[in-house]
Amino acid sequence: MAAFGRWKAQRLARADASRKGALDERAAPVVRLLNARARFCTTSSCAGRLVLEDAERRGAPKKGCEWLLVTHEPCRRDELMTALEKATGDVVFKFEPFVLHVLCRELQDAQLLHSVAIDSGFKNSGITVGRGGKIMMAVRSTHCLEVPLSHMGKLMVSEEYIEFLIHVANRKMEENTKRIDRFTRNRISRRAKEHEDQKAEETPICTKTNLFLYVHMIISAIIHQICDLITFMFSVRLIGS
Template structure:
């Protein structure tokens, strides 16, 4: 089987698989990006996450933490299988120019070319050690504000990536961009109508941000200090 037919088969197989992520579907925030890529004959997505703020420990609430609780902000990440090296290079260029400077590609033994779109503005801070809280409430508030700022920048980079991707795919004619036009338009309109505070978490809470990938993190909505 030649590479082009193999790529088409890989794409069909990927779309026929069950989504085993906790959310079970694509985040609305990045649906337009994912749809744009999957509508192209040169790409298809294998996993995605729009970004999330989480507390990892294994129990509900920081004061009940029995282990090593960690506060994390994880930015947008996207894995895309590319038809060929040139397609991967094009996607990499768009990603880097959009602010996702930690992006890169890998080539598997069977010739699969995977492009990872990712950035470095993560945040990971230990909050407790063996059940002992290491920080005070004021510091928690500061962390949440910092994470919110990073999330806002994350959203800006996603929008920049979408615009750049749309431009290059229109130029090379590899995407009809008609398959999911109606739903994409509706989602984008809804995003513009949301108030800024709707996307910002309260200083005393961590929400269950939506994601769609294979990582098995504990993700919960909880009060840090009761």
């Protein structure tokens, strides 16, 4: 328990190391919802994005590629074609769906979150236990898209096909958004159920406590009355003698 608290404090104190340097707006609600719970800590997330990647562009950052275009919103044909004009190498058009990694305090917490993810459409979600006992739950799905468009700067497909790809990718983005919203709603409803279950578990304890006090009061009153009666009878006996 204490170790998890330290891990969470250290993680939340770190600066965002992603290229964007900030939390994706669409992922923010569920990330904040989870981090507000003592049992969870998000370590990385991406709300889902459309990427036009040049794998051979000179001066590219790490991993030898450069993003000619990246957006977390549906893509337009004109912005994709404009970005393609910058291509000098092998360009790939990608749709990468929502992904979220959550450090969990206990295995049962990870299992609970995993069931919420599966029910929300993230069928590729999974749980891993790493060194030091860290329990990680990954929320992810398989509705990706990755299509090569150019080779050595030369466009290898027609503009008509590009329009078709944009349509497919945008539909995937829309479905991705629905799944994120569903995951957030399901997590909130599961949280409400946990609260109700906790109250249900506490209620019998309170009832037993109240019943014990009530019985104790009755017994005390009876004993007190018996003592008074014995005292009275003893007094009458003394007077009679």
